Amino acid sequence: MSKNSFKVLRPGINTTFQDLGRDNFYHVGLPFSGAIDKRNFLIANSLITNKEDEAVLEFAYQGPLLEFSGSQTSIVITGNVNFKIIKKDTSEIKGECYRTYNLNNKDCLDIISTEKSVYGYLSVKGGFQINKFCNSYSTTVRAEVGPNDGKKIEIGQTIILNTVDASIKKSLEHLNSKIEFIRVIKGTNFDYFSEDSIKDFTSKDFVVSKLTDRMGMRLSGPKIKNLKKTNIKSEGLGKGVIQVPADGDPIVMLSDHGTIGGYPKIAVVISADYDKLAQCPPGEKIKFKIISLTEAENLYKIYTMETKNIINKIR
Amino acid sequence: MIKNIYNLGDAALYCDFGDTVNKETNLKVINYFNNIREKNITGIKNIAPSYNKLIIYFDLELTNFKKIKDIVQNLDISTFEATKTKAVKIPVCFDDEFALDLERVEKKAGITKKEIVNQFISQKYFCYMTGFIAGMPFLGDIKKKIRLDRLETPRVKVPKGSVGITEQFCNIYTFESPGGWNIIGNSPKKVFTKNSNKLTLIDSGDEVEFFEISKKEYSKFYEQK
Numbered sequence: 172m173s174k175n176s177f178k179v180l181r182p183g184i185n186t187t188f189q190d191l192g193r194d195n196f197y198h199v200g201l202p203f204s205g206a207i208d209k210r211n212f213l214i215a216n217s218l219i220t221n222k223e224d225e226a227v228l229e230f231a232y233q234g235p236l237l238e239f240s241g242s243q244t245s246i247v248i249t250g251n252v253n254f255k256i257i258k259k260d261t262s263e264i265k266g267e268c269y270r271t272y273n274l275n276n277k278d279c280l281d282i283i284s285t286e287k288s289v290y291g292y293l294s295v296k297g298g299f300q301i302n303k304f305c306n307s308y309s310t311t312v313r314a315e316v317g318p319n320d321g322k323k324i325e326i327g328q329t330i331i332l333n334t335v336d337a338s339i340k341k342s343l344e345h346l347n348s349k350i351e352f353i354r355v356i357k358g359t360n361f362d363y364f365s366e367d368s369i370k371d372f373t374s375k376d377f378v379v380s381k382l383t384d385r386m387g388m389r390l391s392g393p394k395i396k397n398l399k400k401t402n403i404k405s406e407g408l409g410k411g412v413i414q415v416p417a418d419g420d421p422i423v424m425l426s427d428h429g430t431i432g433g434y435p436k437i438a439v440v441i442s443a444d445y446d447k448l449a450q451c452p453p454g455e456k457i458k459f460k461i462i463s464l465t466e467a468e469n470l471y472k473i474y475t476m477e478t479k480n481i482i483n484k485i486r
Numbered sequence: 487m488i489k490n491i492y493n494l495g496d497a498a499l500y501c502d503f504g505d506t507v508n509k510e511t512n513l514k515v516i517n518y519f520n521n522i523r524e525k526n527i528t529g530i531k532n533i534a535p536s537y538n539k540l541i542i543y544f545d546l547e548l549t550n551f552k553k554i555k556d557i558v559q560n561l562d563i564s565t566f567e568a569t570k571t572k573a574v575k576i577p578v579c580f581d582d583e584f585a586l587d588l589e590r591v592e593k594k595a596g597i598t599k600k601e602i603v604n605q606f607i608s609q610k611y612f613c614y615m616t617g618f619i620a621g622m623p624f625l626g627d628i629k630k631k632i633r634l635d636r637l638e639t640p641r642v643k644v645p646k647g648s649v650g651i652t653e654q655f656c657n658i659y660t661f662e663s664p665g666g667w668n669i670i671g672n673s674p675k676k677v678f679t680k681n682s683n684k685l686t687l688i689d690s691g692d693e694v695e696f697f698e699i700s701k702k703e704y705s706k707f708y709e710q711k
Contacts, residue, residue, distance in 0.1 A: 197534040197543070198519065199678075199686045200617035200660075305682045314620035314661060316680060356495050404507055405624070407534030407541035407617075409498050430534060430617035431624075439495030442546050464551060467496035471546050 174300070175241030175332040182326050183235040183282065185385065188299065188318040191224045192426065193307035200430045201316065203410060204309040207290050207385065207426050208446045210478050211249040215294035217482045218247045218271060218341050225298040226308035226318065231289050231385075232452075234282025235324065239274040244332055245339035246280065247271045250291030250450075254282045270342040288450045289383075297334025311427055313386070343485050352460040353448045356467055358413065358436035363399040371395070372437065376456040377421065383453055385427040390457070394419030397435060405433040411440035411448075425449055441467040443474035487514050487563060493551045494541060499558060501540040507654075511538045512614045516569050516690045518561075527557055535690055536615050537624075571691040576658070576673050578607075578649050578696045579704040584672035587637070591651070591668055594634045603698060605629045606670065611656065613692040619663045621678025623688040627654040640666030647672045649696070658688075674699075674707035 189212070192205025206212035206229055216225050228235070234254065247270065248254055254266035257279040266272065268291075274280065285291045301308060301318035310317030324330065364372070377392035401417035408414070412424045414434035423440060424432075426449075438459065440448055451457055462470075487503065494500040501518070503511050519535040522542065529549030534541040544554050580588065580603050588599050595602060611625035628651055636652045641664065644650070648659040650667025657667060660678040673696075677687045688694055699707060 194531045195533075196685070197532040197541075198616065198690070200620040200622055201685075203532065304680070305685075311620070313663075314678070316620070321680075356493065359492055359494060359500055404537050404539075405615075405618070406536040406539040409494060409534075409541065409543060411495055429619060431536060431615065432618070436494070439498075441495065442497050464493055464496055468546070468550055471496060475547060 173241065175239070175244050175334065177237040177239055177330040177332070179235055179324055179326055179328050179330065180238055180279070181236035182324045183230045184233045185231040186235050186324045187229055187310040187312065188226045188301055188308055189229045189310060190226050190308040193305055193309050193311075196305060197407065197430050201305075201311060201314055202426060202428050202430055204311045204317070204385075204426050205307070206292065207449045208250065208292070210446050210481075211290070211292050213478060214269070214343070214345070214481060215247055215249040215292040218249070218269065218343060218485055219245060219294045219296050219339055220341070221294060221296065221298060225294065226301060228293040228299075228324070230282060230291050230293070231285065233284050234291060234293070236282070237280045237330075239278050239280065240276060241332070242276065242336050243338060244274050244334065245271050245296040245337045246274060247294050247341075248282065248291060249294070251286045251288045252282060252291040253284050253286055254280065256280055269345045271339045273338055287452065289452050290450060295332055296337035296339055297332060300331035300333050313427060341485055343481065345481060350447045350451075350457070353457050354441045354444050354460050354462045354467065354470065355413065355438035356441060356464055357461060358438045360403065360435035361437060363397050363435045364415070364437055365396040365398050368393070368396040373459055373461055376458060379451045379453050379455050379457065380420075381453045385425055387425050387428055388423040388449070390421045390423065395421060395437065399435075401435070402433050403435055405431045408432045409439070411442070411445050412436050413438045413440065423448065441470060443467070443470040487518070488558070491555050491558065496551070497544055497546045499542040499544070499551060499554050501542070501558065503538045503540070505538070507537040507614075509612050512612075513569065513691065515540050519690070520569055521561065521563075522558070527554070529554065534617065536617075569691045571689075571693065573693045573695070574688050575695050575697060576675050576677075577699040577703070577707050578671040578673045579699050579701055580671040581701045581704070583701070584645075584648070585670050586648070587668040588670050591632060591634060591670060595632050597631060602632055602670065605632050606651070606656070607696045607698055611694045613688050613690055613694055614655075615690050616686055616688065619659070619661050621660040621686045621688075622657055623677065623694065625656045625694050628656050634668060636666035637668065640664055644669060645672065647674060649673055672704070674704050
């Protein structure tokens with residue numbers, strides 16, 4: 172009996188293998204990478220009863236069209252995703268997120284698009300037959316490292332699955348929380364910016380621009396005016412750091428960001444709000460709110476507790 | 487040694503070693519980096535050294551800013567081991583095909599291409615840090631005669647292997663990338679590898695020397711895709 176596999180009939184726009192990220196390599200220029208939306212990644216693996224850090228396929232905007240070959244497997248999709256399953260006899264099942272489905276030989280999974288969001292996750296029972304690079308299944312396309320030779324998945328390729336047989340039946344009522352503010356902590360160059368600009372930064376809308384990918388998110392809105400200097404000595408960056416270059420449009424660093432940068436840091440998105448921000452598609456309006464470190468630490472505790480509570484509701 | 491410690495967001499410690507960028511300050515940063523790494527402190531996920539800063543990322547589920555700050559502040563630096571470094575030699579071809587900005591440098595510096603190349607290869611460089619893109623070394627300090635600002639409009643794509651200069655620094659583009667440095671040549675040497683035991687050819691603290699190769703030799707040296 173041959174192994175269970177997917178044939179990629181359409182790869183989608185940016186479909187990569189990801190896990191919880193790769194630690195310990197900032198000093199050589201490799202960012203964490205990993206699933207951008209940690210909560211949806213964890214829920215996907217919990218629903219399909221995988222290990223917490225099993226690799227998944229992350230897709231953005233348009234997802235892949237995959238043809239399954241083999242005996243049977245179980246899959247789940249998390250996020251806000253429009254997808255369908257096309258059975259071998261061409262009948263179609265409209266897909267619901269946070270609900271497992273079984274796939275049989277020659278069934279197709281058509282992940283059409285993410286809705287009012289950017290990233291979605293496909294987890295398969297038992298995971299994929301792929302190799303770790305430096306202890307992680309995460310892909311960093313720009314450095315060509317990770318499973319699949321560090322590349323996005325491509326049309327025509329075959330993805331081998333780990334488990335030969337599976338039949339899982341789980342689901343979850345999941346409500347996506349609505350965002351009101353993206354909460355931030357003052358950055359290390361906060362005092363470089365004019366009082367008016369700080370006021371704008373914390374009261375006006377910023378729009379997510381089309382120049383947004385796994386590396387970073389460019390925002391447009393009121394120009395942020397720098398009073399001191401528009402370049403600093405190059406130094407480390409991190410997920411959620413908001414830099415402001417000379418043109419005054421902020422850039423938020425996302426999971427595949429360059430590890431060193433020389434623009435002043437106005438603020439840093441708190442860990443609890445990172446998923447929510449990264450899921451905002453181009454055109455969406457966001458508002459920032461400055462909070463203290465202690466508040467941010469407490470909010471992260473709440474965030475992890477909420478994730479656990481959601482996972483506990485899986486039936 | 488560390489002048490100030492701040493928080494960078496809620497999951498990172500930002501250690502400032504002072505405003506000056508020189509070898510002495512940078513060696514302190516590298517020393518802290520190596521020693522913190524060796525100590526395997528619970529909760530630390532990543533450390534990013536740069537010219538005069540050290541950013542330490544931690545797992546907010548396991549620890550927090552105050553705890554990591556206390557640990558870093560109380561490190562016994564008298565027992566720090568000196569950083570082990572190595573010497574690396576890098577071939578560079580300065581042919582017009584690769585030297586995209588040599589003419590610009592010629593104009594700004596007011597010396598001939600040959601002189602620029604001679605100035606560039608006549609000394610050893612110190613590696614301050616690696617990063618931005620995987621394995622990219624930030625080397626210095628280049629001779630005063632050939633120092634100049636970044637391009638006014640950065641290139642959308644700098645070819646892989648490009649050797650660039652700006653201000654007191656030089657670097658090697660380990661991957662095709664956007665960038666604003668003045669490109670004076672290209673190296674066929676693989677500076678970032680996928681060998682997980684040894685990802686980078688040049689590490690912080692290393693000594694780097696460049697030597698000139700012809701276009702013919704370049705093809706022979708070529709190891710990059």
